[in-house]
Amino acid sequence: MSAVSDRLPAFPWDKLEPYKKTAAAHPDGIVDLSVGTPVDPVPEHIQKALIDAADSPGYPTVWGTPELRDALTRWVEHRLGAREVTHRHVLPVVGSKELVAWLPTQLGLGPGDQVAFPRLAYPTYEVGARLARAEHVAYDDPTELDPTRLKLLWLNSPSNPTGRVLSKAELTRIVAWAREHGVLVLSDECYIELGWEADPVSVLHPDVNGGSYDGIVAVHSLSKRSNLAGYRAAFLAGDPAVLGPLLQIRKHGGMMTPAPTQAAVVAALGDDEHVRVQRERYAARRTALCDALLAHGFRIEHSEASLYLWATRDESCWDTVAHLADRGILVAPGDFYGPAGDRFVRVALTATDERVRAAVTRLTV
Numbered sequence: 001m002s003a004v005s006d007r008l009p010a011f012p013w014d015k016l017e018p019y020k021k022t023a024a025a026h027p028d029g030i031v032d033l034s035v036g037t038p039v040d041p042v043p044e045h046i047q048k049a050l051i052d053a054a055d056s057p058g059y060p061t062v063w064g065t066p067e068l069r070d071a072l073t074r075w076v077e078h079r080l081g082a083r084e085v086t087h088r089h090v091l092p093v094v095g096s097k098e099l100v101a102w103l104p105t106q107l108g109l110g111p112g113d114q115v116a117f118p119r120l121a122y123p124t125y126e127v128g129a130r131l132a133r134a135e136h137v138a139y140d141d142p143t144e145l146d147p148t149r150l151k152l153l154w155l156n157s158p159s160n161p162t163g164r165v166l167s168k169a170e171l172t173r174i175v176a177w178a179r180e181h182g183v184l185v186l187s188d189e190c191y192i193e194l195g196w197e198a199d200p201v202s203v204l205h206p207d208v209n210g211g212s213y214d215g216i217v218a219v220h221s222l223s224k225r226s227n228l229a230g231y232r233a234a235f236l237a238g239d240p241a242v243l244g245p246l247l248q249i250r251k252h253g254g255m256m257t258p259a260p261t262q263a264a265v266v267a268a269l270g271d272d273e274h275v276r277v278q279r280e281r282y283a284a285r286r287t288a289l290c291d292a293l294l295a296h297g298f299r300i301e302h303s304e305a306s307l308y309l310w311a312t313r314d315e316s317c318w319d320t321v322a323h324l325a326d327r328g329i330l331v332a333p334g335d336f337y338g339p340a341g342d343r344f345v346r347v348a349l350t351a352t353d354e355r356v357r358a359a360v361t362r363l364t365v
Helices: 012-024 044-052 066-080 096-106 124-131 168-180 240-253 259-269 273-295 317-325 353-364
Strands: 090-093 114-118 135-139 150-156 184-188 216-221 234-238 299-301 308-312 345-348
Touching: 012 317, 044 259, 066 090, 066 234, 066 259, 090 096, 090 240, 096 124, 096 184, 096 216, 096 234, 096 240, 114 124, 124 135, 150 168, 168 184, 234 240, 273 299, 273 308, 273 353, 317 345
Parallel strands: 114 135, 114 150, 150 184, 184 216
Antiparallel strands: 090 234, 216 234, 299 308, 308 345
């Protein structure tokens, strides 16, 4: 019997290890801009909510507490402009990565079914298709795909890795096409709070979906907006006809968000001020890195939102990785996100102010 791991591609980050060692040898230490993991503190009121819920000896529920579901529905309406959202329209998940990886399997997809995702994309979309033994296909424009066997269409706006934002008109056109052909749309909107030169729109907005959630589900995460990557806090919102069966499957699978994390999410979604403060941190880092990269001879494409700069020196991405590693700066090669990224690197904004200043200094010397 073939192991499940045989279905998966080689883990790409292992290829970066030699460059990480080179960067770490810099006299002033490494500036790691490769992985988009938060480095700033969890806001105190969220930590307090987690601590106050620490005495949670019983099993949490997969659907979450009523307080959590209230917080999710309020936020979706307040922040995304969605209308008439009920508890049936939301479902907490144990971080967004597990959802992306296991969703095709939980939807019952398999051989002969297709899962589509952007040409440049988060690698876990492909992993999810492979785990389900479904086919995977990359697209530039999803409406140019053959919909015959297409069951699941991933959108990602703002994009990881490019930072590209799909306009309201583009989203409306794609949703209409998917509905016409009976294709389920999953919109990964985990960076929606981080628009810089564009204002990202959710597929849950009535201007996009016509006031109906049929055939659409949005994925949201608190990892970036609230620095909760270590808490594993995310949720789905959208079509109850999709979320209802997923809830039952996840009950059987024991996919429960821990009770203290649920309490922390309620606190996080009920406060906009800490999001504003974190955005200002990232905006300052983005400006500093963008200016330094441009002065160093880079060109930056898209990057109008998210936590990354999509940059190129018009050479192999691995030559660029080596060039920066020699200066003690580690970035992600663009081909991690698909062959179309082989001349770009992804530069994360998730480093401390001190490390960002160090990177700027090294790029300007």
